[in-house]
Amino acid sequence: MLSLAGRVMLAAALAVPSPDGLSQSLAPDQGQAAGPAVLETGHVDVGPRFRDGAFRVQIHDDEATPPVWRSPDEAVIRVRDTAAQEIPDDPAYAFLGAPAGTSVHVLPQTQREDVVWLGWNTQDPGLLERAGRGVTMNLRGVQGPGKLTVFLQSGTLGAPQVLWNSDDAYPQALWVDRNTHTHANWVFGAPGVYLVALDVTAELADGGTATASTTLRFAVGDAASPDEARAATITVASPSAAPAVPAADRGFPGWLLGVLGLAGLLLVALLVSVAVRGAAVRRRAERERASA
Structure with missing residues (x-):
């Protein structure tokens, strides 16, 4: 069993970022980048946006100067071996589905200089103009050599809150309020190429809805090929007939x-x-x- 000091160190590594780390606003004139890109360090968010009258899911690259939006079909999120960690000997992390001491790749909830910092936001100015309460992010499928788990760690000793688990049934719904910026822990059970199918449905202020689908592409481990991730096609998921309803919103x-x-x-x-x-x-x- 991990000691109290060990748990504090682990939880501190996965703790909620400071408010200053999450406070941001997006300029309406941020550009749309074209061409392939590999994102392996710096701040990156997945986010829905309205652009040229269309609703779509894109990747906000805050590492670029100036920041830009990218297409998930062209951008590969690379998880280098510097992100490798061992699962602690603590029953609180049994949901990761592997024995203590197993090496996994982790994109942490707090920013590290040598690892990409991946989150999501609902702060696109076009979205804020048209959205109502917020959006539902539906995990529609995961294709890869290992398990994917996304969870939040609240405070230094708070229990982990699992948001997505590729071992569970799909779709898996996650409600996100408008004008929100969040980061979580992304844990990949084995190195290789991962494709993550995602639907985002926005509740609009006029009472309607807008839905967009995308596939996030990950190259996990130094040996994984970003080119292979960019060319891969997901076969384990199909578009949802209707978005799942988050548990908190079910009547x-x-x-x-x-x-x-x-x-x-x-x-x-x-x-x-x-x-x-x-x-x-x-x-x-x-x-x-x-x-x-």
């Missing part, structure tokens, strides 16, 4: 909806039965009056 749990649906069917059957019996009684009464 009723699924089992209760099932019970209510069954009760409705039984009520309809009862009403039909009563109507049929009533008609039979009326017909018998009419025959008896005719005989009399």
Whole structure:
């Protein structure tokens, strides 16, 4: 079992960044970059945006000077071997699905100079003009040589909060308020190329919705090829027919909806039965009056 001091050190490495680290605003005139790019250090966010009248999911590259937006089809997020860490001997991290001491690649929640700092934001000025409460980010599938887990660590001793787990059923919904900037821990169970299918649905202020799909591309480990990641095609996921509803926004749990649906069917059957019996009684009464 990890000692208290060890847990403090580990949690500090994964702790929530300071407010100054997350405070940002995006200029409306930030450019759209074209051509392939490998993002392996610096600040990077995935974010929905409205551009040229279209809703799409893009990657905000804050490492470029000046910052730019990039297409996920052209940008590969590279996770170098400097991101390798060992899973601690602590049951709090059992959700990572590997024994203590296993080496995994981690994009941490706090920024490190030698590792890309990956998060997401809902701060595009075009989005802020049209969005209502926020957006739902649906993890639609993960293709890669190992497990992907995304989680938050709150404070130095707070329990981890799992947001996405590639071992669970899809889609996996994550609600994000408008004008939000968040970073989390991204844990890759084995080196290689990963493709992460993502749908983002925005609630609009006019009562409508807008949905966009994309695939994030990762080259994990120094031996993984960014070119291979850029050329790869995901085969484990297809576009969602409808976005999943985050648990916090569901009006009723699924089992209760099932019970209510069954009760409705039984009520309809009862009403039909009563109507049929009533008609039979009326017909018998009419025959008896005719005989009399």
